Amino acid sequence: MPELPEVETVRRGLEPVLLGATFTQVLVRRPNLRRPFPDRLAERLTGRKVTALRRRAKYLLVDLSGGDALLIHLGMSGRMVISPARPNDLDKHDHFVMETDRGPVVRFNDARRFGSVDWIAPGEEAGHALLRDIGPEPLGDGFSPAQFANALAGRIAPIKAVLLDQRYVAGIGNIYACEALHKAAIHPARAAGDLTGAETSRLVEAVKTVLAAAIAAGGSTLRDHQQPNGELGYFQHRFQVYGRSDEACPRCGAGAVIERLVQSGRSSFFCATCQP
DNA sequence: ATATATCCCTGCGCGC
DNA sequence: TGCGCGCAGGGATATA
Numbered sequence: 516m517p518e519l520p521e522v523e524t525v526r527r528g529l530e531p532v533l534l535g536a537t538f539t540q541v542l543v544r545r546p547n548l549r550r551p552f553p554d555r556l557a558e559r560l561t562g563r564k565v566t567a568l569r570r571r572a573k574y575l576l577v578d579l580s581g582g583d584a585l586l587i588h589l590g591m592s593g594r595m596v597i598s599p600a601r602p603n604d605l606d607k608h609d610h611f612v613m614e615t616d617r618g619p620v621v622r623f624n625d626a627r628r629f630g631s632v633d634w635i636a637p638g639e640e641a642g643h644a645l646l647r648d649i650g651p652e653p654l655g656d657g658f659s660p661a662q663f664a665n666a667l668a669g670r671i672a673p674i675k676a677v678l679l680d681q682r683y684v685a686g687i688g689n690i691y692a693c694e695a696l697h698k699a700a701i702h703p704a705r706a707a708g709d710l711t712g713a714e715t716s717r718l719v720e721a722v723k724t725v726l727a728a729a730i731a732a733g734g735s736t737l738r739d740h741q742q743p744n745g746e747l748g749y750f751q752h753r754f755q756v757y758g759r760s761d762e763a764c765p766r767c768g769a770g771a772v773i774e775r776l777v778q779s780g781r782s783s784f785f786c787a788t789c790q791p
Numbered sequence: 792a793t794a795t796a797t798c799c800c801t802g803c804g805c806g807c
Numbered sequence: 808t809g810c811g812c813g814c815a816g817g818g819a820t821a822t823a
Contacts, residue, residue, distance in 0.1 A: 549799075549800095590800095591800090591801095592800090592801075592802085608801085625800095626800080626801050626802065627799085627800045627801050627802080628799080628800055628801080629799070629800070670793090671793085671794080672793075672794060672795095673794095676794080676795090738802080738803070739802095778795095779794080779795060779796080780795085780796070780797080
């Protein structure tokens with residue numbers, strides 16, 4: 516499911532329920548997802564109060580009293596589900612269930628199990644292996660044409676692959692990489708280091724615009740994503756190219772159709788006319 | 792160092 | 808209706 520806009524949507528949805536709440540009971544229903552769960556996770560979480568909910572790239576960070584934090588990745592199919600009380604019959608993919616002193620229960624459901632949960636002790640965040648190499652947040656000032664041009668210099672990898680590489684810029688996945696490249700009128704196979712200054716500026720602007728619009732729409736729901744309150748996202752209705760093979764390009768209209776190309780094992784959708 | 796391939800896992804839609 | 812196939816929003820690891 517989740518790229519930056521979906522994770523941000525989840526963060527915003529959890530905030531009113533979890534911020535300031537204390538975990539009263541935690542149920543861990545399997546030993547691992549992508550990686551083993553932290554040792555004694557349920558015991559360590561019980562009695563902790565949530566002091567902040569943050570997002571970094573596609574990670575969700577749950578700050579806890581005592582200075583520790585939970586680092587959660589939703590993988591491909593992970594979702595957080597809020598319910599007023601613990602359901603009698605849990606879904607078979609509800610791997611992790613957190614009850615709070617305010618009543619609501621939050622479940623981490625992940626059918627494909629590509630998600631992860633890690634523990635961050637006080638002071639460990641900056642140097643954490645999963646976080647330390649991640650590039651600038653795309654919606655922040657740290658992601659700018661000058662900075663990005665510098666990062667791209669000399670790269671022969673396709674710009675699409677670079678957008679997906681979290682070391683260059685944080686939080687972009689396959690959908691928004693395709694959409695941003697279309698908006699910026701750049702072919703996904705262009706060598707990253709060959710982009711002109713104007714193209715780099717357009718791409719930075721397109722990334723920011725597309726991500727901000729997607730967040731405002733509650734993310735994109737293809738199959739798995741839903742906001743914690745159960746609402747779906749609706750940015751998928753605004754896709755210009757993603758998943759639209761053989762449809763007319765909405766920008767050039769004049770007969771050009773969206774094409775699909777496989778790059779490093781993932782589909783890229785683009786208009787060869789608009790994106791030379 | 793940098794660029795691609797492979798694998799992890801379940802579920803869904805499609806064509807037959 | 809059922810079955811096999813291809814495909815899926817991510818990313819760590821291996822390999823050239």
